Amino acid sequence: MTSPALSIKNLKKTYASPVRGTALLGRLWDPRASKGASGTEALKGVSLEIPAGDFFALLGPNGAGKTTIIGIVTSLVNKTSGSVAVFGHDIENESEIARTYIGVVPQEVNFNPFEKCIDVVVNQAGYYGIPRKTATPYAEHLLKDLGLAEKLDKTGWSLSGGMKRRLLIARALVHKPQFLILDEPTAGVDVELRREMWGYLKTLTATGVTILLTTHYLEEAEQLCKHVAIINKGEIVASGTMEEVLALHDEDTAQKRGYRGGRLEEVFLQLTSEK
């Protein structure tokens, strides 16, 4: 039996409170370097499974815990407790193997803007053990596919917001990951380009790549994804196939709201709205 692309069990994360009252030292050195027991509880026992080959949406309001989950899966955030496995490999005990499966497009642009686009992508391949000679033609191919053919030798500074997003996608794909994590990849991207990106992501899932998508464009998730989970205040409040989650739609509540969005949007508000 194939292992799920992602298996999360009872995942908890508490962020340490900022160090207070350390006038000089606290300003100079990172308070994250000292562990704290108390703080903000970002995840309160999340369990989740994403089958291999799935297109999965993880939805939630700002601060719900989506980026924390992605941070833990990609080893950028240390979990407090629980377990996470990528294609059956525990991210703690087999972290280096688990990471070979993952490609990540972060929410914030995080490449070195002084580097040329081609170098951003080829260097990333290098970190995965792919030599420059092998990586360069594939990186060029990816950048051309994503409409950045003219920008290969330009630095990150010269790119528009949408181009930067596409460069992040090319960088995430250069080592041919089996599990692609997209943290709000279309934020700030215009409608036409967003549609193009949807098309590109669909072709990727057709080749067997598993995708985890977080987005605030719910129509995007509704159109693209097979499964969905909705997270609110660090807890999963709904999860299942898109049809199962859409079936939670409550017409009476929706009518009371006045403005009507798509069905997923209504379910989302029904489950997460505090009003």
Place this chain on the structure above:
Amino acid sequence: MFTSFYTIVRKDVVRIFRIWPQTFLPSIITSILYFLVFGKILGERIGEIGGHPYITFVVPGLVMLAVVTNSFSNVATTFFQAKFFARNIDEVLVSPTPPWVIISGYVAGGMVRGIVIGALVIIVSAFFSPLPMTHPFIILLFLILSSLLFSLAGLVNGIYAKSFDGISIVPTFVLTPLVYLGGVFYSAQALPPLWQKLTYADPIFYLINGFRDGFMGISDISLSLSIGVLLALISILVAISWYLIRTGLGLRQ
């Protein structure tokens, strides 16, 4: 593993050579000024130390000064910028690159800069002073040890720093006093007994004496003691760096 290491080093070395007016030129100009002031202008009044002209006596210390400050600042700044400015350190952290490869990659970048600067300062010094090269292999060994030690120290500083002040405070308030009090411009034997003992607690003292042994064959302490102390300090910093990268303290939330 090697490809990851090569990628980190290549990226840094390309940057170091691309911005050579920022990375190489300042140390060369500073060294020329030191040679002029302490060597030519003041040196001629001081006379000889250990049978060598004063300018020749200060060359090893000035080479070491350039190596130490450049190795340290290169790694501290590169790592801090990758962590804080663009957050592109995440590119490496999400990849399967093991902690020891991340450490050795960043440290190797600092060592390249330190050793190249050291070689350039040695070349420049030849224009101002006759430069004996009594033990070339010892000079090379101490170039490697000093750049390695202070690249590691720069890495630890870069991991912990959370503001630009955090990476400038160590060179200004720790490194510079250690360098000047470690015997760049004088022999520890010229100090009163108490100050001599305090000088032994300064790691820079062992570096300077190692260099001086390599250049002139004279030293305040034995070569094996210098190498032993430096290897012990390097081991401690390797362990700290490995622990910090492995656990993500200062890097992961």
